Amino acid sequence: MGLDIGSGLIKVVVIDHGKREPRITKVVIVPLMADAIVEGEIMDPGIVSEAIAAALVEAGVTTKEVVVAVGGRDVIIKKIQIERVKEHQARELMRWEAEQHVPFDMESVELDFQILDPDATGPQMQVLLVAAKRELVESKMRVLGEAGLEPSLVDVEAFALHNAFALNHPDALTGMVALLNIGHEVTNINILDDGVPILTRDITVGTRKFREDLQKDWGLSLDDAAALLQGYDKTKALDAVVAVRGEDIIAGIDRAISFLETNARNGGALRTMFLCGGGSRIPGLDDLLGQRLGIAIEHANALGNLHVMDGALDGLVADEIAPLLMLPIGLALRQNQ
Numbered sequence: 427m428g429l430d431i432g433s434g435l436i437k438v439v440v441i442d443h444g445k446r447e448p449r450i451t452k453v454v455i456v457p458l459m460a461d462a463i464v465e466g467e468i469m470d471p472g473i474v475s476e477a478i479a480a481a482l483v484e485a486g487v488t489t490k491e492v493v494v495a496v497g498g499r500d501v502i503i504k505k506i507q508i509e510r511v512k513e514h515q516a517r518e519l520m521r522w523e524a525e526q527h528v529p530f531d532m533e534s535v536e537l538d539f540q541i542l543d544p545d546a547t548g549p550q551m552q553v554l555l556v557a558a559k560r561e562l563v564e565s566k567m568r569v570l571g572e573a574g575l576e577p578s579l580v581d582v583e584a585f586a587l588h589n590a591f592a593l594n595h596p597d598a599l600t601g602m603v604a605l606l607n608i609g610h611e612v613t614n615i616n617i618l619d620d621g622v623p624i625l626t627r628d629i630t631v632g633t634r635k636f637r638e639d640l641q642k643d644w645g646l647s648l649d650d651a652a653a654l655l656q657g658y659d660k661t662k663a664l665d666a667v668v669a670v671r672g673e674d675i676i677a678g679i680d681r682a683i684s685f686l687e688t689n690a691r692n693g694g695a696l697r698t699m700f701l702c703g704g705g706s707r708i709p710g711l712d713d714l715l716g717q718r719l720g721i722a723i724e725h726a727n728a729l730g731n732l733h734v735m736d737g738a739l740d741g742l743v744a745d746e747i748a749p750l751l752m753l754p755i756g757l758a759l760r761q762n763q
């Protein structure tokens with residue numbers, strides 16, 4: 427069971443790993459009350475754990491084990507090179523290495539790492555280091571505990587997005603492509619070079635800001651504004667808001683791309699950008715991104731290569747919710763080691 431505690435929507439995806447191919451057996455999406463999570467921080471743990479518990483009841487699952495993820499600015503992902511040593515020695519070295527690479531107080535972080543080239547023999551080895559502020563992990567644990575759940579694994583959001591994307595878009599794993607996940611509060615950009623994630627950044631714009639602009643600047647009610655963002659039609663108000671807020675997203679993408687141009691091995695020429703997240707459904711936003719960035723835009727399909735069991739999407743419209751499911755599917759794809 428993958429659980430994505432988004433700031434706008436809580437998503438539960440259950441995957442059966444019993445057969446040769448993973449099969450989705452249940453998807454549940456429940457809204458979260460406004461301001462329960464702000465800028466990635468859980469402001470009201472009671473409301474969040476109640477919403478999770480309600481989602482579990484709706485999903486009809488009895489398992490207590492769940493995969494969740496942490497992300498945002500309190501998580502650092504870094505590829506480093508160190509002298510080649512055995513795994514257990516690497517574990518001892520890592521705290522010292524992390525001190526050089528992670529701008530957090532070492533007393534208050536959770537660290538993990540993966541040797542990326544364990545079979546190579548050179549004097550140096552590539553290591554992927556992840557550090558997360560302990561408070562971030564612990565606050566998530568508390569909320570899960572209150573909802574009666576036990577996390578079997580705490581993933582990193584960027585990795586889960588990448589895993590679901592790679593399964594559904596194997597064709598996109600050559601050259602330089604980007605995955606843009608436009609959420610309620612945050613837009614994450616992940617850039618892959620031949621399928622290897624080389625850059626991940628958060629842009630603090632999501633559907634919430636689009637909706638607030640429609641309310642403030644155009645006098646729409648909350649419900650009308652929300653409906654417009656999830657609909658299929660363009661209006662004058664929507665076009666105007668997309669033009670302004672879209673530029674905020676483009677500015678963030680430009681920053682990421684210029685970082686690549688100075689750091690990536692082939693100058694960072696992006697081939698295609700794939701969109702996901704609730705914000706990817708905003709009418710006209712895809713066209714704006716394509717025009718302004720001058721690259722091909724495609725909509726990623728989180729369900730493209732997965733078998734969905736009958737009844738798994740009861741009451742949901744597949745095309746309208748698939749864009750929201752990239753992260754929770756990536757979580758549910760993880761199996762316990």
Ligand SMILES: Nc1ncnc2c1ncn2[C@@H]1O[C@H](COP(=O)(O)OP(=O)(O)OP(=O)(O)O)[C@@H](O)[C@H]1O
Binds near residue numbers: 611612613634
């Ligand atoms: N079918 C849908 N049902 C509900 N909301 C939708 C739908 N399609 C698009 N949306 C929009 O997408 C938003 C939620 O997107 P998403 O689930 O990607 O964000 P989140 O994960 O909750 O937020 P974040 O990642 O920023 O914490 C909603 O706030 C709404 O504006």
Ligand SMILES: [Mg+2]
Binds near residue numbers: 432433609610753
């Ligand atoms: Mg999200």
